[in-house]
Amino acid sequence: MGRGxxxxxxxxxxxxxxxxxxxxxxxxxVSTTSAPRFLASASVPTTGIKGTVRNIPGIVDALRRATQxxxxxxxxxxxxxxxxxxxxIGDIAxxxxxxxxxxxxxxxxxxxxxxGGIGLGVGRTxxxxxxxxxxxxxxxxxxxxxxxxxxxxxQMLRRALEAGVPIQGGIVQGDDGVLxxxxxxxxxxxxDEVAHIERVPLNMMAAxxxxxxxxxxxxxxxxxxxxxxxxxxxxxTTLVIPIAKALIGLRSAVVIRTPAGEVRTRRIPAGxxxxxxxxxxxxxxxxxxxxxxxxVIAQVAPLRDVSGEPGTNVGGMIGRIRQxxxxxxxxxxxxxxxxxxxxxxxxxxxRVAGGVAQEFxxxxxxxxxxxxxxxxxxxxxVAHALMDEIHVPTELGGVEANMAILGAxxxxxxxxxxxxxxxxxxxxxxxxxxxxxxxxxxxxAGAGNMVTLLINSELGLGDFEAAEExxxxxxxxxxxxxxxxxxxxxxxxxxxxxxxxLYGRVATIQGDRLVPIPGNHTMERIRQVRQxxxxxVFMRNALRALSAVAPAGNLRLIDFVVIVGGSGLDFELPQMxxxxxxxxxxxxxxxNVRGTEGPVNAxxxxxxxxxxxxxxxxxx
Amino acid sequence: MSVEPVxxxxxxxxSPAIHVVLAPGVDSRLFRWVEVGAEEExxxxxxxxxxxxxxxxxxxxxxxxxxxxxxxxxxxEKVLLHEAHMPVGQPVWEWxxxxxxxxxxxxxxxxxxxxxxxxxxxxxxxxxxxVGGALATGEPAAEIQAGTPPAAIREVAxxxxxxxxxxxxxxARVLERRGLA
Numbered sequence: 040m041g042r043g044x045x046x047x048x049x050x051x052x053x054x055x056x057x058x059x060x061x062x063x064x065x066x067x068x069v070s071t072t073s074a075p076r077f078l079a080s081a082s083v084p085t086t087g088i089k090g091t092v093r094n095i096p097g098i099v100d101a102l103r104r105a106t107q108x109x110x111x112x113x114x115x116x117x118x119x120x121x122x123x124x125x126x127x128i129g130d131i132a133x134x135x136x137x138x139x140x141x142x143x144x145x146x147x148x149x150x151x152x153x154x155g156g157i158g159l160g161v162g163r164t165x166x167x168x169x170x171x172x173x174x175x176x177x178x179x180x181x182x183x184x185x186x187x188x189x190x191x192x193x194q195m196l197r198r199a200l201e202a203g204v205p206i207q208g209g210i211v212q213g214d215d216g217v218l219x220x221x222x223x224x225x226x227x228x229x230x231d232e233v234a235h236i237e238r239v240p241l242n243m244m245a246a247x248x249x250x251x252x253x254x255x256x257x258x259x260x261x262x263x264x265x266x267x268x269x270x271x272x273x274x275x276t277t278l279v280i281p282i283a284k285a286l287i288g289l290r291s292a293v294v295i296r297t298p299a300g301e302v303r304t305r306r307i308p309a310g311x312x313x314x315x316x317x318x319x320x321x322x323x324x325x326x327x328x329x330x331x332x333x334x335v336i337a338q339v340a341p342l343r344d345v346s347g348e349p350g351t352n353v354g355g356m357i358g359r360i361r362q363x364x365x366x367x368x369x370x371x372x373x374x375x376x377x378x379x380x381x382x383x384x385x386x387x388x389x390r391v392a393g394g395v396a397q398e399f400x401x402x403x404x405x406x407x408x409x410x411x412x413x414x415x416x417x418x419x420x421v422a423h424a425l426m427d428e429i430h431v432p433t434e435l436g437g438v439e440a441n442m443a444i445l446g447a448x449x450x451x452x453x454x455x456x457x458x459x460x461x462x463x464x465x466x467x468x469x470x471x472x473x474x475x476x477x478x479x480x481x482x483x484a485g486a487g488n489m490v491t492l493l494i495n496s497e498l499g500l501g502d503f504e505a506a507e508e509x510x511x512x513x514x515x516x517x518x519x520x521x522x523x524x525x526x527x528x529x530x531x532x533x534x535x536x537x538x539x540x541l542y543g544r545v546a547t548i549q550g551d552r553l554v555p556i557p558g559n560h561t562m563e564r565i566r567q568v569r570q571x572x573x574x575x576v577f578m579r580n581a582l583r584a585l586s587a588v589a590p591a592g593n594l595r596l597i598d599f600v601v602i603v604g605g606s607g608l609d610f611e612l613p614q615m616x617x618x619x620x621x622x623x624x625x626x627x628x629x630x631n632v633r634g635t636e637g638p639v640n641a642x643x644x645x646x647x648x649x650x651x652x653x654x655x656x657x658x659x
Numbered sequence: 660m661s662v663e664p665v666x667x668x669x670x671x672x673x674s675p676a677i678h679v680v681l682a683p684g685v686d687s688r689l690f691r692w693v694e695v696g697a698e699e700e701x702x703x704x705x706x707x708x709x710x711x712x713x714x715x716x717x718x719x720x721x722x723x724x725x726x727x728x729x730x731x732x733x734x735x736e737k738v739l740l741h742e743a744h745m746p747v748g749q750p751v752w753e754w755x756x757x758x759x760x761x762x763x764x765x766x767x768x769x770x771x772x773x774x775x776x777x778x779x780x781x782x783x784x785x786x787x788x789x790v791g792g793a794l795a796t797g798e799p800a801a802e803i804q805a806g807t808p809p810a811a812i813r814e815v816a817x818x819x820x821x822x823x824x825x826x827x828x829x830x831a832r833v834l835e836r837r838g839l840a
Binding site: 152153189214215216217218221252518519520521536539540542543544555559 | 695698699700701742744745746749751752773774777778779780782
């Protein structure tokens with residue numbers, strides 16, 4: 040089609056939807072009278088935070104892609120329509136509320152790949168160089184720094200054993216536990232790869248336990264087991280509770296009894312949230328757990344604002360969220376009102392303070408997603424900036440939720456009444472359309488980014504990108520250089536050998552690529568964490584959002600739910616939602632906007648349709 | 660008391676083991692270091708005759724002959740890890756000896772063992788290690804290189820076989836003096 044020709048006959052409209060994660064464009068010709076003729080779509084990652092002028096490069100990129108694909112110029116567009124963004128911005132924060140402290144190195148809770156020997160040994164810690172001065176009366180736990188070669192160590196220990204010194208086990212700095220144990224002629228437990236062996240106190244009573252392959256330590260992960268070994272009083276026994284707890288699930292462990300040493304679990308004062316509703320105000324302690332917080336939120340709804348107890352963790356979290364929101368919206372922090380909170384409990388691996396072998400302990404944590412109201416000026420500012428940039432008339436084309444419904448209705452087979460559910464990156468949104476009624480909408484805190492945060496924290500990845508990939512892609516285990524096993528136990532073979540660096544690893548399947556996941560988590564564990572994170576955030580918010588828009592708050596009065604947005608592309612979420620909401624008699628399906636686009640592009644498409652309807656009615 | 664190591668010796672000639680081949684002229688003691696690496700992983704190892712010309716082909720043959728399907732080839736300048744399903748000329752991995760053959764052989768033996776156990780290989784310099792709570796983190800190299808012994812000590816141990824014996828005798832003398840032995 041020639042350019043000049045189409046310029047004269049077509050009237051090009053671009054619907055633009057700036058979301059938290061992606062910016063989508065629908066390009067259509069509205070010169071005809073029957074229906075808009077959609078020419079192209081585009082989707083690019085959103086640049087900057089939604090509702091700020093930093094969105095412009097992303098918008099321009101998406102417009103260029105759409106126009107180039109049908110060989111027209113950006114300047115051929117006669118009108119650009121921006122979504123009147125949901126006037127909310129979400130943020131997330133997480134804090135641990137317990138902490139394990141070790142003083143004077145009393146515990147080595149340690150899971151080296153290959154500890155040596157087997158069994159349980161109790162004795163006094165003794166440096167291997169002092170073995171020559173040991174007596175036959177000494178029960179000895181030998182401390183072996185890296186400088187000692189395993190052959191030499193083994194021969195020294197053997198001689199000492201032959202001489203009648205009752206060696207009970209050892210603590211090894213190098214990765215030599217198996218080699219030493221194999222050369223002794225009798226099974227003794229050796230815990231190896233203890234990095235900070237110099238912190239192991241000498242001449243103290245210690246217990247070393249190595250479990251058989253495939254099993255975990257029993258005596259040292261049992262409170263009374265430790266008490267029996269060291270002859271502890273009931274008072275002393277209460278002090279070893281955190282030790283026993285921290286050693287559960289490990290294959291090898293050392294516990295050393297020092298006079299002043301102790302392991303403590305400290306509860307960090309998590310603080311209380313004050314939830315200010317329209318009719319009542321309630322305060323709830325964060326240490327009661329996420330469930331209690333969510334119950335109170337439901338009681339006081341609708342929320343007007345939330346505050347955190349000053350000087351506590353939650354006070355800090357709420358403060359940070361307010362600050363971020365204040366910076367984004369350029370409003371004073373006092374004017375930032377939090378309109379919804381999603382609290383989620385999780386367990387986070389934390390380095391044990393004062394440990395000698397880089398021990399980790401699972402600590403309790405609470406994740407919070409909060410949402411604040413912003414004013415509409417935000418998107419208007421973006422519209423002005425866009426107009427200056429592309430020299431095309433730009434206006435706000437309609438409220439996001441309504442546009443999403445219009446777009447979703449282009450799905451073949453969809454009709455009112457229906458609810459749309461958009462579980463995005465920053466917020467979970469729902470809208471309900473019933474004939475003859477105004478559209479009811481809701482926006483809730485917590486969505487995809489919260490899921491990523493939970494995955495990142497629970498697996499201890501410290502890598503938001505890696506967590507994002509785990510959220511998005513199914514898993515596989517590389518079982519040989521020629522085949523992988525998928526999550527569902529199916530096997531896929533390759534003609535060419537895989538990269539040896541993938542061998543034995545759990546990876547995400549990203550199209551043709553396998554990307555290894557850092558760490559040594561099993562596929563089952565990663566899958567479990569991923570699905571639980573989606574349950575905790577998406578399932579809960581789907582229920583909360585649909586209940587909020589349902590007639591009389593009754594979910595069962597909603598018949599059809601259409602999933603729109605990126606969450607509809609998730610490889611398992613639509614099925615999870617279908618199964619879960621089926622329990623309430625609700626039918627769920629993913630949108631297929633315009634019969635071609637799948638669940639995305641609903642808002643951009645809705646913007647064009649809305650304009651067309653207004654034009655037909657003679658309003659523009 | 661028996662002083663014979665308890666790990667699995669070559670009890671049955673055809674028992675499953677990693678097969679190791681040495682190129683002509685390579686110090687035969689290097690086999691011990693491959694074996695030590697595999698032993699820490701708990702996988703048996705056996706020295707196999709190298710019949711074919713060329714290290715890659717010999718290592719491939721070793722892997723073919725191994726009932727575990729894994730072979731290690733020690734050459735003058737490099738150490739190879741091969742697997743029965745890989746093409747002849749394409750070993751799984753290749754380590755340059757870099758003047759520290761004992762260390763490299765131990766690392767290759769360790770990886771051969773991990774290959775048999777279907778565990779991720781230790782290929783990079785900085786390798787995440789499980790440090791507790793069944794969790795893993797990427798720690799700075801200095802902190803996690805617990806598995807790699809200082810080169811100097813390994814060298815002394817490898818070269819001076821008399822050293823351990825001397826130390827042991829010294830200990831024995833002391834023990835005797837104290838009336839313990």
